[in-house]
Amino acid sequence: MGNPASYYSTVLLLLVIFSLALSYPQAKKYEVKFLSI
Incomplete structure (x- = not known):
């Protein structure tokens, strides 16, 4: 635990x-919007 690199x-x-x-939710929202066109 005290290793700065791993932290x-x-x-x-x-x-x-x-x-x-x-x-991810924004991408799904744009995907749904794209599919609904």
């Missing part, structure tokens, strides 16, 4: 997962 990579991974979780 940084863990935070980076969480940030990527968080941004994917935020962008």
